[in-house]
Amino acid sequence: MKRFIFLGPPGAGKGTQADYLSDKLSIEHISTGELLRQEINEKTALGEKARSFVETGDLVPDEIVIEILKEHIRKIRGAGYILDGYPRNTAQAESLEEHEIIVDKAVLFDIDKETVVKRLSGRLYCPKCKKFYHSEYRPPQKDMACDNCGRALVRRKDDDPVSIENRIKVYFDQTHPLIEYYEKKGKLEHIDANRSVEAIHKDLFKRIGR
Ligand SMILES: [Zn+2]
Numbered sequence: 001m002k003r004f005i006f007l008g009p010p011g012a013g014k015g016t017q018a019d020y021l022s023d024k025l026s027i028e029h030i031s032t033g034e035l036l037r038q039e040i041n042e043k044t045a046l047g048e049k050a051r052s053f054v055e056t057g058d059l060v061p062d063e064i065v066i067e068i069l070k071e072h073i074r075k076i077r078g079a080g081y082i083l084d085g086y087p088r089n090t091a092q093a094e095s096l097e098e099h100e101i102i103v104d105k106a107v108l109f110d111i112d113k114e115t116v117v118k119r120l121s122g123r124l125y126c127p128k129c130k131k132f133y134h135s136e137y138r139p140p141q142k143d144m145a146c147d148n149c150g151r152a153l154v155r156r157k158d159d160d161p162v163s164i165e166n167r168i169k170v171y172f173d174q175t176h177p178l179i180e181y182y183e184k185k186g187k188l189e190h191i192d193a194n195r196s197v198e199a200i201h202k203d204l205f206k207r208i209g210r
Pocket residue numbers: 126127128129130131146147148149150151
């Protein structure tokens with residue numbers, strides 16, 4: 001079975017790569033954030049527990065996240081998975097293990113800070129379609145207008161230079177111990193994420209797809 005976690009800073013493209021690999025290997029891409037939203041929308045028992053935290057802007061406690069993950073993994077029976085967005089620290093990684101949520105390989109998307117800043121600072125967003133563009137890599141057809149609905153594109157507050165610097169710092173501070181944790185277990189795989197989406201696809205498949 002193939003059970004991975006994907007690690008990488010915002011802008012490293014791990015969501016795109018997780019979608020690609022999960023399609024190719026017929027395994028689940030489990031984005032914890034999306035899974036939580038789904039549980040809340042469907043008003044499941046666990047979703048209801050998570051709701052109060054989300055509504056007050058608090059982090060959903062680990063016990064609840066892990067219960068939701070366990071339940072979901074039980075439902076997808078047999079199929080492998082890619083965990084995206086969780087665990088974020090070693091305490092969470094340890095509790096995954098205690099709950100027998102297995103990680104065979106932790107894939108780290110290595111990327112230079114400058115590349116991240118460049119990728120994130122060019123991001124444009126349509127508030128209506130919730131669609132992302134990029135001034136350089138994926139420009140809209142008309143300057144600063146959404147291809148779908150024509151609405152003026154905006155930069156999210158998260159994507160201004162100060163916020164980006166801050167997000168990257170938080171990521172590195174939090175993730176460093178987690179990287180060491182998986183390295184010690186001999187489970188860490190580095191992927192050079194400074195390259196094009198296609199180059200990363202190929203490499204990823206070659207290294208962990210078989
Ligand atoms: Zn739009």
